[in-house]
Amino acid sequence: MDTSDNARQPLYVSVLEWLETIVAAFAIVTVVFTFAARVITVDGGSMEPNYYDGNRVLITSLAGEAKQGDVVVITHALNETLIKRVVATEGQVVDFDKELGELIVDGTVVPGDVYGTENGITFAAEDRDDIMDFPQTVPEGHVFVLGDNRDNSSDSRLLSVGMIDRRNIMGRAVFNLYPPSKVGPVW
Template sequence: MKEESNEKSILRELGSWLLYLLFVLVFSYVIITYVGQRTRVDGQSMETTLYDNDNLLVDKISYRFRDPKRFEIVVFPYQYRENTFYIKRIIGLPGETVQVIDGYVYIDGEQLDEHYGNELMENPGIAGETLMLGKDEYFVLGDNRNHSSDSRDPSVGVIRREDLLGRAWIRIWPLDQFGAIKHE
């Protein structure tokens, strides 16, 4: 009688652990798929805002409720390499015209007032001519303009809304830089 009670207790405990493990797996899947994701900065294209090997959490939920805004730092997949994500800053919004003239960005014919980075762009790329963004298109640039593959490069081009994974939210590594990402 005592052994049978012991077996039921062990099976009940095992079932409880399996149920808990299933809950954790389902909860983790929902969080990673719909709410947030970790990504790592690879390269120098976002310096002096983000640095090589910084680890970030990406907010995947905000854009389900609102439109992306100018100057937000976004994450999107690179179309020519699987499991590769780019991290860039939104510069041009849907319906606007974008052009780079003498190293400066112009939006709808007006020079953009930017508060990060000090260097002039040496290569305007496809933005040397006026680009008209569609109703769901964004023009993105790296903060380190002369060392960034971004919307000026035809291999990246303009980014469609549906391709935005989310916005950079929190830097989690290195620990001495831990904190919310500033979107200026």
């Protein structure tokens, strides 16, 4: 015969204890995913070949300030959420080599393969009315972002997006969640 306290407790007490545990766990998960980390689904092809439409990444605002090379999720640009790569930070000068088709930061060519893209595909298109004039210096508190798929990306080259205020960065991508072949830390 079991004489423990649990055996003498009425069923409703055990149910209430379980309910309390479930509610506490739900509250913790809600706080974590509201303030510390979020799962973002990539929408569109602007980050190919590194991120495809439907890929999922974990982002966090607790991983420190975004720096050159980081993949970030941005709000308030074009009234939608964008995932892009930071290629320059405050005080850096951004330009594009018209012959090589490469990004230039502070006078140094940054080949596409540095970020897993093709070399020779990074232009500031001259046939569009909404392209910034270059060179540009990134203002204090801002970053310059590009999509990895430079031919199909609405990014900081466009006047409608422009330099991104750091306050509009939801967070840095820190972990790839989907597809299973890419699960792991973001490089």
